[in-house]
Amino acid sequence: xxxxxxxxxxxxxxxxxxxxxxxxxxxxxxxxxxxxxxxxxxxxxxxxxxxxxxxxxxxxxxxxxxxxxxxxxxxxxxxxxxxxxxxxxxxxxxxxxxxxxxxxxxxxxxxxxxxxxxxxxxxxxxxxxxxxxxxxxxxxxxxxxxxxxxxxxxxxxxxxxxxxxxxxxxxxxxxxxxxxxxxxxxxxxxxxxxxxxxxxxxxxxxxxxxxxxxxxxxxxxxxxxxxxxxxxxxxxxxxxxxxxxxxxxxxxxxxxxxxxxxxxxxxxxxxxxxxxxxxxxxxxxxxxxxxxxxxxxxxxxxxxxxxxxxxxxxxxxxxxxxxxxxxxxxxxxxxxxxxxxxxxxxxxxxxxxxxxxxxxxxxxxxxxxxxxxxxxxxxxxxxxxxxxxxxxxx
Numbered sequence: 001x002x003x004x005x006x007x008x009x010x011x012x013x014x015x016x017x018x019x020x021x022x023x024x025x026x027x028x029x030x031x032x033x034x035x036x037x038x039x040x041x042x043x044x045x046x047x048x049x050x051x052x053x054x055x056x057x058x059x060x061x062x063x064x065x066x067x068x069x070x071x072x073x074x075x076x077x078x079x080x081x082x083x084x085x086x087x088x089x090x091x092x093x094x095x096x097x098x099x100x101x102x103x104x105x106x107x108x109x110x111x112x113x114x115x116x117x118x119x120x121x122x123x124x125x126x127x128x129x130x131x132x133x134x135x136x137x138x139x140x141x142x143x144x145x146x147x148x149x150x151x152x153x154x155x156x157x158x159x160x161x162x163x164x165x166x167x168x169x170x171x172x173x174x175x176x177x178x179x180x181x182x183x184x185x186x187x188x189x190x191x192x193x194x195x196x197x198x199x200x201x202x203x204x205x206x207x208x209x210x211x212x213x214x215x216x217x218x219x220x221x222x223x224x225x226x227x228x229x230x231x232x233x234x235x236x237x238x239x240x241x242x243x244x245x246x247x248x249x250x251x252x253x254x255x256x257x258x259x260x261x262x263x264x265x266x267x268x269x270x271x272x273x274x275x276x277x278x279x280x281x282x283x284x285x286x287x288x289x290x291x292x293x294x295x296x297x298x299x300x301x302x303x304x305x306x307x308x309x310x311x312x313x314x315x316x317x318x319x320x321x322x323x324x325x326x327x328x329x330x331x332x333x334x335x336x337x338x339x340x341x342x343x344x345x346x347x348x349x350x351x352x353x354x355x356x357x358x359x360x361x362x363x364x365x366x367x368x369x370x371x372x373x374x375x376x377x378x379x380x381x382x383x384x385x386x387x388x389x390x391x392x393x394x
Contacts, residue, residue, distance in 0.1 A: 010072060010073045010074075011070050011071070011072065011073070011101075011102045011105045011113070011370065012070070012071055012072070012073045012076050012099045012100065012101050012102065012224065013068060013069075013070055013099065013100050013102065013293075013370070013372075014068070014069050014070075014071055014076055014079060014080065014097070014098075014099045015066065015067065015068045015097070015098055015099070015100075016066075016067040016068075016083055016087075016089075016095065016096070016097045017043065017064050017065070017066055017067075017095040017096045017097070017161055017230075018064065018065055018067065018087055018089075018094070018095040019062070019063070019064060019065070019094075019095065020063055020064070020065050022087050022094070022095070023040075023064075023065035023067060023087075024065075025086065025087075026067070026083055026086050026087050027040070027067065027324065029086055030079070030082045030083055030086050031067075031069065031324075033082070034071075034075075034079055034082075035325075036069045036070070036071055036079075037069065037070070037112040037113065037323060037324070037325045038067060038068070038069050038323070038324045038325070039067075039068045039069065039295070039321045039322070039323055039324075039336060039338070040065060040066070040067055040068075040321055040322045040323075040324060041065075041066045041068075041163060041319060041320065041321035041322070042063070042064075042065065042066070042163065043063075043064040043065070043066045043161050043162060043163040043189075044061040044062065044063055044064060044161070044162050044163070045061060045062040045063075045064055045159050045160075045161055045162075045230065045231070046061065046149045046153070046159035046160050046161075046162065047061075047062065047159050047231055048149075048150060048153055048159070061162070064095070064161060066161075066163065066321075068321070070113045070368070070370075073101060073224075076099050076224075076225060077129075077225070080097055080099070080129060080225065083097055084097065084227065089227060089229060090227070090229070091229065092229050092231075092248065093229060093230065093231040094229050095228075095229065095230065096161075096191055096226070096227065096228035096229070096230055097129075097226060097227055097228075098133065098135060098191065098223045098225070098226030098227070098228070099223065099224050099225050099226065100135070100221055100222070100223060100224060100372055101224050101372070102370035102371060102372055103290070103371050103372065103373060104348075104349060104352050104370065104371040105352075105368070105369065105370040105371070106352060106355065106356040106359075106367075106368065106369045106370075107368055108359055108360075108364065108365045108366055108367040108368065109365040110365035110366040111295070111365070111366055111367060111368045112323060112325060112366075113295070113368045129225040129226055129227050130193075130225070130226055130227060131223075131224065131225055132193060132194040132195075133191060133192070133193060133194065133223040133226045133228075134191070134192055134193075134194060134197040134220050134221065134222060134223055134375065135189060135190070135191050135192075135220065135221050135223055135226075136188075136189070136190040136191075136192065136197070136200060136201060136204065136218065136219075136220045137187060137188070137189055137218065137219055137220070137221065138160075138187070138188040138190075138204055138208065138216060138217070138218040139165065139167070139185050139186075139187050139216055139217045139218070139317055140185065140186060140188070140208055140215070140216035140217075141182055141185065141186070141216070142182075142184070142186055144208055144215070144216060145162060145186040145188060147207055147208070148160070148188060148204055148207050148208050149162070149188060150207075151203050151204055151206070151207030151208075152188070152190050152200060152203065152204055154203070155196075155199055155200045155203035155204075156196055156199070156200065157190045157191075157192055157196070157200045158190070158191065158228065158230035158231065159230060159231055160188040160189060160190045161188070161189040161190075161230070162186050162187065162188055162189075163186075163187050163189075163319060164184060164185070164186060164187070164319070165184075165185050165186075165187050165317045165318055165319040166183050166184060166185070166317070166318045166319075167182075167183050167184075167185050167315070167316070167317055167318075168183070168305060168309075168316040168317075168318055185317060187317070187319070188204075190204070191223070191226065191228040191230070197220060201218070201220060201285075201376065201378065204218060204378075205218060205285075205378040210378045210379055210380070211378075211380060211381075212380060213380040213382075214380070215380065216379070217315060217342070217377070217378075217379045218377070218378040218379065219289065219291065219342050219374050219375075219376065219377045219378070220374070220375045220376055221291065221372060221373070221374060221375065222373060222375060229248075284381065285376040285377060285378050286376065286377035286378075286379070286381065287375070287376055287377075288344060288345050289342055289343065289344060289345060289374035289375075289376075289377050290342070290343065290344070290345040290348035290349075290371050290372065290373060290374050291340055291341070291342045291348070291371070291372045291373075291374050292313065292340065292341050292342075292343065292348050292351060292352060292355075292369065292370070292371055293338065293339070293340050293368075293369070293370045293371075293372065294308065294338070294339040294340075294355065294367065294368065294369050295336060295337070295338055295339075295367070295368040295369075296336065296337060296339075296364070296366055296367045296368070297323075297334060297335065297336055297337070297366050298320075298335040298336065298337055300364055300366060300367070301337045303362065303364060304337075304339065304359075304364065304367060305318070305339065307355065307358050307359070307362070307364075308339065308341065308351075308355070311351050311354055311355070311358075313341045313343065313351055314341060314342075314343055315341055315342065316339055316340070316341050317339075317340050317341070318337060318338070318339050318340075319337070319338050319340075320335060320336070320337055320338075321335075321336050321337075321338060322334070322335060322336070323335070323336045342374055342377060345373075348371045349371065352369050352370075352371050355367070355369045356369065
């Protein structure tokens, strides 16, 4: 725990997705050795049936555990290597691990996040983590999650990881009209290679009709290092290996994923390979964005939310997790809240500085605030196009 408030920009959020049984073993063994604070939340996977009859039923949702810890960037390889070795993440359909760097960060005096000067050392990991990865986060209503999950799998991605959150911001300013807007949302997380990220992003934006108002919000983050082995489909075992295992093996043999490019086969459906794509317009996405993440305990939740709303932070999405500090010597769970908001890069730096000043002025010592780069955003942008149906002539 910090003795004083500190500003640091070399912190990294290391997140791990594992089955419940494996996650418990990793927490008790791996994180106890490093003594970093751990934040745990529940999630679920997505599995589609290949059988034509079973495809009509909702997707299977295997339970997952999301483990997040904030560590110095110099120790990511060491900790990730220990997690991969203990959980066997290099095997097929086990889970995922990835890290995202904070461009700017603030740690309160009583924040459980360890500052950089408290780091224990520098190490190197044995398992090679990929660097050309992205994570796509999509915030939608419950009725759209299954549709977008199927669209992601059909686009070549794995089964999305889904967890729940609450939406704040616009709904708080609607007054009694807030009854028309659900506050509970579902967040879909999809990991992709950089080569496939744009295609998966386009498929999700089209399936969710995110260009329309009230449909949802989607953004992609760069992954500094990561590895994912997540399933997508469940089929009959007529062969010794599934199609996903075969694709993964070809990736390892070829050393790249360029062989997956199917642009030459798009002529029959889209005509893009011959340049006849003047009818199919690519959606317009927002760029030069950033994501602010604020961590605090449940006691100060409303005070921090009010502070963010007063600073005009748009579209807060709030999720809850359990904080475990292995240095306590016992698994003591403290409830914490994670608040995230995506905005322009210039506004995010300003709000992060004002949060640090406002937290100290209001006596909020248990607050962490970090800024992460956002590559592109898909949402409703008013003024670009009139999507109303034209009035037919009488």
